[in-house]
Structures are given as structure tokens and as C-alpha cells.
Amino acid sequence: MKRAPSRTALCVAATLLAQAEAACLSSGNQDTINNLLQQGGPNTVVSLCPGATIPLTGSIVFTASGQEISTAGYPTDDTRATVIIQPGSNTTSAIRGNWQDNVRVLNIQVDGNRPNAGPFGGDALLELGGGTTGQTVSHSVIKNTRSWSCLHLIGSGQDENPCRNATITFNTVGPCGEEGVDAQGLGLWADGLSIECTATTVTGATDGGIVIFGSPGSSFLRNTITSSTTQRGFGAINMVDPNYNGNYSGVVVSENIITGVGDSFIELGIGMGGQVWSNPHPLNNFGPTTVTNNVFKGNIGFSIVINGWENGLTVTGNDVSQVHSPSSDFADDSSCGPQQKASFAANKQLIIYEPGAGTPLNIQSDFDSIPNNGSNWLCLSHPVPTQQSFAPQSLSVNGKTSLVVQLRGFRVQLQGDGNLVGLDTTGAEWVVKWASSRYSTACGTDGSLCELDFGGDGNLVLYDANGPVWDAGTSGTGEDLVFYNAAPWVAVTGAGGNTLWTIADLTG
Ligand SMILES: *[C@@H]1O[C@H](CO)[C@@H](O)[C@H](O)[C@H]1NC(C)=O
Ligand SMILES: *[C@@H]1O[C@H](CO)[C@@H](O)[C@H](O)[C@H]1NC(C)=O
Numbered sequence: 121m122k123r124a125p126s127r128t129a130l131c132v133a134a135t136l137l138a139q140a141e142a143a144c145l146s147s148g149n150q151d152t153i154n155n156l157l158q159q160g161g162p163n164t165v166v167s168l169c170p171g172a173t174i175p176l177t178g179s180i181v182f183t184a185s186g187q188e189i190s191t192a193g194y195p196t197d198d199t200r201a202t203v204i205i206q207p208g209s210n211t212t213s214a215i216r217g218n219w220q221d222n223v224r225v226l227n228i229q230v231d232g233n234r235p236n237a238g239p240f241g242g243d244a245l246l247e248l249g250g251g252t253t254g255q256t257v258s259h260s261v262i263k264n265t266r267s268w269s270c271l272h273l274i275g276s277g278q279d280e281n282p283c284r285n286a287t288i289t290f291n292t293v294g295p296c297g298e299e300g301v302d303a304q305g306l307g308l309w310a311d312g313l314s315i316e317c318t319a320t321t322v323t324g325a326t327d328g329g330i331v332i333f334g335s336p337g338s339s340f341l342r343n344t345i346t347s348s349t350t351q352r353g354f355g356a357i358n359m360v361d362p363n364y365n366g367n368y369s370g371v372v373v374s375e376n377i378i379t380g381v382g383d384s385f386i387e388l389g390i391g392m393g394g395q396v397w398s399n400p401h402p403l404n405n406f407g408p409t410t411v412t413n414n415v416f417k418g419n420i421g422f423s424i425v426i427n428g429w430e431n432g433l434t435v436t437g438n439d440v441s442q443v444h445s446p447s448s449d450f451a452d453d454s455s456c457g458p459q460q461k462a463s464f465a466a467n468k469q470l471i472i473y474e475p476g477a478g479t480p481l482n483i484q485s486d487f488d489s490i491p492n493n494g495s496n497w498l499c500l501s502h503p504v505p506t507q508q509s510f511a512p513q514s515l516s517v518n519g520k521t522s523l524v525v526q527l528r529g530f531r532v533q534l535q536g537d538g539n540l541v542g543l544d545t546t547g548a549e550w551v552v553k554w555a556s557s558r559y560s561t562a563c564g565t566d567g568s569l570c571e572l573d574f575g576g577d578g579n580l581v582l583y584d585a586n587g588p589v590w591d592a593g594t595s596g597t598g599e600d601l602v603f604y605n606a607a608p609w610v611a612v613t614g615a616g617g618n619t620l621w622t623i624a625d626l627t628g
């Protein structure tokens with residue numbers, strides 16, 4: 121016989137439901153939340169209503185241990201409440217919880233709003249860590265940081281009271297940062313997760329790259345790291361920095377899946393050691409450290425590179441069978457050193473420079489032990505095309521700007537004396553392959569008065585301050601201007617791709 125629930129139980133359930141509904145916050149800003157945290161003291165839970173969007177012009181700050189911000193009912197879908205930084209504010213950190221034990225960010229969406237608020241230098245989107253234990257960030261979306269990282273667990277700087285025992289699980293991290301530099305030349309890249317916390321677990325994150333700053337005793341398990349389809353990813357999991365004096369002992373990196381997709385790629389899957397990143401440091405990092413059963417797929421330049429490591433390593437069961445080959449289909453090694461170029465050309469994915477690596481050294485047999493001490497494995501770029509086309513009126517370069525096109529191993533530039541030259545850039549010294557050899561004394565002191573134009577009429581013309589110096593004679597017929605890194609070097613084509621003119625017609 122089915123038993124009816126007791127009256128008391130029903131009552132309690134209804135009361136709890138009513139409380140949960142009444143207690144959740146559906147509007148406000150950081151001040152609303154900060155007031156609740158300050159007044160509530162330790163263990164205060166700020167529960168946001170499902171679907172709520174809380175605009176931020178300042179940080180939400182945990183003020184006591186055990187505080188929590190979460191969405192009521194702990195959903196894991198789009199109904200998770202959003203805290204989002206507003207354009208016009210200089211805030212980069214949505215939530216700060218440094219030096220507070222056991223604080224929790226659960227089941228919410230944290231949006232730095234970089235596309236609208238713009239990149240801005242400052243602290244990470246989530247700033248946690250310090251001399252604490254038991255912090256948790258779980259089932260949350262963390263994306264669009266304006267600064268250098270989406271989530272930062274900072275160290276404490278105190279040997280006796282390190283950041284410890286944090287739990288970072290099942291978060292969707294990213295997009296975080298972009299490739300390239302801003303107008304001031306500052307990098308636009310950002311980390312997904314930046315972890316400088318001991319005995320910590322980072323599990324089940326999707327998307328963001330992970331930088332491990334020492335963090336002895338921490339585990340990085342079953343995370344899924346996928347490149348953007350367009351933006352180059354630098355390193356998926358990095359163990360290259362010298363925090364904790366390079367102490368990576370007891371760090372376990374296992375069963376992560378690292379994938380480079382679309383027209384883009386991940387330069388380096390897992391980097392280990394002081395000599396791997398673009399800023400090598402003299403100290404070796406040290407283990408013993410375990411890197412096992414990670415899977416690499418798609419467009420990845422180098423899957424695991426180890427150089428500058430000591431005191432033991434176990435690197436086994438890592439699978440690179442699904443990495444795209446050859447690497448030159450998706451990446452260019454022009455900026456790499458000789459050892460990196462050799463490994464790239466041979467499509468090597470698992471690379472170790474053994475001297476100094478120490479014992480126990482248990483490395484799977486398909487590793488390539490390289491003969492030279494190659495530093496900086498962050499040297500790949502998007503492939504540069506071998507040719508580039510311009511429609512009428514889409515090319516105008518003067519002798520001051522100089523660069524006309526950069527092709528694979530080749531560069532065309534207009535000099536300040538009006539000479540247009542094609543240079544082979546593959547060797548240590550650039551070699552002139554062709555030149556217009558028509559000079560002008562009327563380019564102006566900085567060359568800016570000499571200008572190469574592919575005009576709206578389809579003619580390619582070099583002008584100086586007095587008018588045309590030379591032209592292709594393709595006015596009314598030219599449809600495309602094409603530069604190549606091999607003969608015929610420069611051509612104007614007409615209807616149906618017919619060649620109307622090449623640079624040889626000028627120089628021949
Ligand atoms: C934001 O930063 C910019 C650049 O540093 C500064 O000029 C501006 O005054 C700041 N605005 C606020 C609201 O702090
Ligand atoms: C680690 O943190 C959890 C909370 O996330 C807590 O329950 C546990 O007691 C902590 N363990 C230690 C050793 O501090």
C-alpha cells in the first residue's frame with residue numbers, strides 16, 4: 121500500500137520552497153551583494169534567482185569564511201544567474217575572495233564582458249587563493265575576462281600557510297583572451313585557469329587553458345581543452361613557471377583531452393620545464409610529477425615538450441594518434457629555432473631534452489629525445505600564404521609604410537626611393553629576388569610621397585610627388601593584382617584570370 125506523506129513533511133517542504141523563492145536576489149548590483157555579505161558575516165549564502173543578471177561596476181568581495189554566491193536551486197544550464205562587468209567601468213575582477221577559507225562560487229555565470237567593456241589591465245576575472253583552504257568554484261561559466269586570466273588562485277607567499285585544498289570542478293571556462301597585441305603592443309592573450317595553490321583539484325573544466333604555477337600536490341584531471349576555431353592557443357596545460365621554486369612534486373595531470381580545431385591550432389599541448397616557454401628561466405622545475413593518459417587531437421604543434429626538468433617524471437599512456445599530420449598544414453615554423461624546426465619538420469609530438477631530467481624517469485617509448493637544448497617551443501604562427509590577391513582599389517602603400525605583402529618566406533616592400541623590391545626572407549640574410557629598379561627623388565624625406573596603388577580602374581601605378589612614375593597599362597582591364605613568393609612574383613590579371621601583366625614586363 122502506498123503511504124501518503126505525512127502532513128509535517130509536506131509543510132516543511134512548502135516552507136523551504138517559499139523561503140528559497142523569497143530569498144533569492146533577482147536584481148541589484150555589487151553593492152547589493154556586498155551589503156548582504158558584510159551584514160551576514162561568515163557562512164552567508166547569497167542566492168541569485170535563476171535567470172537574473174546582475175550588472176557590476178565594481179567587484180563582489182567575500183568578507184568572511186564560508187561565504188557563497190550561487191544560483192538558487194543550483195541549476196547547471198542557461199538559467200544560471202549572470203554577474204557581468206559593465207562597459208565604462210575599470211573593474212576587471214567580478215569576484216574577489218582572497219584569504220577567506222571555504223568560500224564558494226557555485227552554479228553562476230561570470231562574464232567579464234570583454235567584447236563590450238574592452239580589454240583592460242588588472243586582476244583576473246575571479247581572484248581567489250592566498251593563505252586559505254577549501255575554496256570552491258564549481259559548475260560555473262567563467263568567460264570574457266578583460267585581463268590576463270579568467271580564474272586566478274594566487275599563492276600566499278607563506279611557506280607555512282600556502283593556498284591549499286581548493287576545488288575547481290565542472291566549470292566552463294572561456295573564451296579567455298585573444299591572440300595578437302593591442303595598439304600599445306601589449307599582448308591580448310589570457311589564461312583560462314591560473315593555479316598557484318597546493319593540494320588542489322581541477323577537474324572537468326572545459327575550454328580554458330590551464331597554467332599550473334608550481335602547486336605541489338595538485339591534480340588536474342579530465343579537463344577538456346579546445347582551441348578557439350580562429351584564435352591560436354598558446355599552451356593547453358603549462359608547467360613552465362618557477363613558482364614554489366619550481367616545485368611540481370606530486371602534481372598529477374591525467375586524462376585531459378586537448379584539441380586544436382578549425383582554422384586554428386594549439387601551439388603546445390603540455391609544456392614542462394624552465395626551458396620550454398618563450399621566457400626561459402635558469403632554474404629547472406622539479407618533480408616527481410605524473411602526466412598520464414592525456415589525449416591530444418587535431419591541430420597541435422607539439423603535444424608534450426619537456427626541457428629544464430629534474431627529480432623525476434612519469435609520463436606514460438599519452439595518446440597523440442589523433443593529432444593532425446603534417447603540422448605544416450596548420451602552422452608555420454618560420455620564427456622557430458633550429459631544433460624546433462627540425463622537430464616540426466619531422467612531425468614530432470612528444471619531445472624531451474633529457475640532460476638533467478633526473479630519476480625516476482619513466483617516459484613512454486614514443487618520446488623523441490632531442491640532441492640539442494632547444495628553448496622556447498612557443499614559436500609557431502598561423503601559416504602565411506604563398507600568394508595574396510587584391511581587388512581594384514584595395515591596395516595603397518607608400519614608401520614610409522613600406523610593407524606591401526608578407527608571404528611565406530617572402531616579403532614585398534616599397535623603399536623610400538621608390539624602388540619596389542621582392543625579398544626572400546628564409547635565410548639569415550634577406551635576398552633580393554626582383555626589383556622594379558625605377559627610382560624617384562620626389563618621394564619626400566620619409567618616403568611617404570611615393571605610393572603604389574592598385575586603382576579603381578584596375579591599373580597598378582607607382583606615383584611620386586609629381587605624378588605617375590610607372591604603371592602596368594591595365595586601366596579598364598585589370599581585375600586582380602596578385603603577389604607570389606615565386607615567379608611570376610607580381611601579376612595583374614583580367615577577365616577569366618588571364619594574365620595581362622607581370623613584373624617581368626617592367627623589368628625584363
Ligand atoms: C579608467 O581608466 C582610464 C585609463 O587608465 C582612466 O583614464 C579613467 O579615469 C578610469 N575611469 C574610472 C572610472 O576610474
Ligand atoms: C578541503 O576543503 C574541503 C571543502 O572544499 C573541506 O571539506 C575539507 O575539510 C578540506 N580538507 C583539508 C585537509 O583542509
Ligand SMILES: *[C@@H]1O[C@H](CO)[C@@H](O)[C@H](O)[C@H]1NC(C)=O
Nearest residue numbers: 318336337365367368369370
Ligand atoms: C615541494 O612541495 C612539497 C609539498 O608541498 C613538499 O613536501 C616538499 O618538501 C617540497 N620540496 C622542496 C624541495 O621544497
Ligand SMILES: *[C@@H]1O[C@H](CO)[C@@H](O)[C@H](O)[C@H]1NC(C)=O
Nearest residue numbers: 395400401402475476493495
Ligand atoms: C639549456 O639552455 C639553457 C639556456 O641557455 C640553460 O640555462 C640550461 O642550463 C641548458 N640545459 C642544459 C642541460 O645544459
